[in-house]
Amino acid sequence: MFDQSNHLPALPGVGYKPQHYSDLLADPAPVGWLEIHAENYMGAGGRPIAQLKYLAERFPISVHGVGLSIGGECDLDPDHLARLEHLCDWLNPASFSEHLAWSTHESAFLNDLLPLPYTEATLNRVCAHIDQLQDVIGRRMLLENPSSYLAFDESTYEEPAFLAEVSKRTGCGLLLDVNNIFVSATNLNYDPRAYVDAFPLDKVGEIHLGGHDEDEDDHGAPLLIDSHGREVADPVWTLLDYTLARSGPLPTLIEWDTDVPEWPLLAAEARRAQTALAQLDSKVTA
Amino acid sequence: MSQSAFNAALLNPTANRPNGLSDAGGRPAGKRFDVYRNNVTVSLREALETGFPATARLLGEQNFNTIATGYLRANPPSSPLMMLYGGGFPRYISAIPALAKLAYLRDVARLEYAMRQSYHAEDAPALDPARLASLPPEALNNARLTFAAATQLVLTPWPIHAIRAKALGESGENPPAHAQPTLVTRPEFDPILTPLPADQGDLCGALMAGKTLAEASTLHPAADLGQLLGTLLASQALTDIHVEERT
Missing domain, CATH: 3.90.930 (Outer Surface Protein A; domain 3)
Known part of the structure; x- marks a missing residue:
């Protein structure tokens, strides 16, 4: 197996899609690592597991969970914790991440990342769940900032301060989705750069970029939807430059999950991320 | 606001949107809440369509969307493993009186689910x-x-x-x-x-x-x-x- 024990490299990565298997293996450049959704690799066998084993011998793998419901009011699902433990045990991925969100209520899994009020009660619950998860999988996780379409009246924390506190209490790292910052900042009318300035960038282990759709709310105000179905928008690339200039180089992922394009288009997005990372190197050496 | 209230409004299109959700100006969230409603419904419906492609063709797009939406509202997934979602869909179809004359649909759907189980076995x-x-x-x-x-x-x-x-x-x-x-x-x-x-x-x-x-x-x-x-x-x-x- 590829040595997954190192952290993800500060290179472009892509969300792995099975339709890109052959193209990716023929010429992966500039992709230096891959991210998979944990829940797609929890079957007993067959092609998904065989492909993942093969890819893990060649690329650092980031496992990204989309179904644990870390922010859920209910206890974490012990069966799902055991599945995550099993995956992390046999794959030994270079990174594991999950979301600041909930997706399961009682026994119903809603297949979406649902929002949380930033309160003391949420903070305590999220931290308890992260402690539990990190104990089970025996490794530090990264927690991702969500995209927001609305605000909770009861929130008492700003999101960057909330995530900083979670990281401080649990020791978890953070995954900074720069598109989510832009989407949330547009939807909730704040300055995305101020969000980056307030974010504990020293805790960030990975960056996400993805495309969003544009809509309007009931009053004609812009409402951006985090769809992962197109190219990363220009202002999000600009915000990436702003972020990297403050954080230094980081593993940077292109997510494209719906209307998945042919490989050359995804590789072109990864090259754009490579350029952003390379600019940083030249600035540092200059 | 509890997740129970949020959840109930997500799966019930006629339920009032929960209170306590706003836009940046403090106005009720309105359509903004519907983004989540739409995400849940569309993502689950697409999962069913991906899992039951022949059943979807046989029903036609409009009928399939109506039936799949009824199914997912009454039977959301019971686990985050979407590869297993829809095990109850064949029986759900067979209980729809308007489809009584298309009795083979249930077994076509059973075959499609069996293929999915085989793929991941x-x-x-x-x-x-x-x-x-x-x-x-x-x-x-x-x-x-x-x-x-x-x-x-x-x-x-x-x-x-x-x-x-x-x-x-x-x-x-x-x-x-x-x-x-x-x-x-x-x-x-x-x-x-x-x-x-x-x-x-x-x-x-x-x-x-x-x-x-x-x-x-x-x-x-x-x-x-x-x-x-x-x-x-x-x-x-x-x-x-x-x-x-x-x-």
Whole structure:
């Protein structure tokens, strides 16, 4: 197996899609690592597991969970914790991440990342769940900032301060989705750069970029939807430059999950991320 | 605001949106909440459409969307493993009175779900045909077969193999006027479908239920056991054979 024990490299990565298997293996450049959704690799066998084993011998793998419901009011699902433990045990991925969100209520899994009020009660619950998860999988996780379409009246924390506190209490790292910052900042009318300035960038282990759709709310105000179905928008690339200039180089992922394009288009997005990372190197050496 | 309230409004399109959710100016969230409602409904509906492509074609887009939306609201997934979502969908379809005349739909949907289970099933080396060939007839009669986890059998009175193939444009032929119990096997990574003669389907079902070859043949004397064994070996449906010691 590829040595997954190192952290993800500060290179472009892509969300792995099975339709890109052959193209990716023929010429992966500039992709230096891959991210998979944990829940797609929890079957007993067959092609998904065989492909993942093969890819893990060649690329650092980031496992990204989309179904644990870390922010859920209910206890974490012990069966799902055991599945995550099993995956992390046999794959030994270079990174594991999950979301600041909930997706399961009682026994119903809603297949979406649902929002949380930033309160003391949420903070305590999220931290308890992260402690539990990190104990089970025996490794530090990264927690991702969500995209927001609305605000909770009861929130008492700003999101960057909330995530900083979670990281401080649990020791978890953070995954900074720069598109989510832009989407949330547009939807909730704040300055995305101020969000980056307030974010504990020293805790960030990975960056996400993805495309969003544009809509309007009931009053004609812009409402951006985090769809992962197109190219990363220009202002999000600009915000990436702003972020990297403050954080230094980081593993940077292109997510494209719906209307998945042919490989050359995804590789072109990864090259754009490579350029952003390379600019940083030249600035540092200059 | 509790997640119960949020959840209830997500799955019920006529429920009021929860209180306590706002836009940046403090106005009620309105349509902003509907982004989540829409994400949940559309993502689950697309999961069903991906999992049941022939069923979706047979129903037509509009009917399928209506039926799938009714299903997902009443039966959201019970686990984050979306690869397993929709196990109850065939039975749900069969209980819709307006679809009573399309009785084969349930079994086409069962076949599609069986293919998905096969695709994700545990890998296992196939039984070497030489082992079966080496057994004396007496031992063979008392043998029980072990089927691969990826092997599935869909028993049905309908020609579901041909109905599915035609719906997906894989074959232009009209379905035959006889039943097609269908064997799903996975020699490599892609499930293979083999329609069986009706009596061989029943015989295969008896073998999968753990009957010995002799017991299964006695239950279904008209079925061609030799031909079925040939099919099972060629499609790598088996992993092992156990011969009982005579006492």
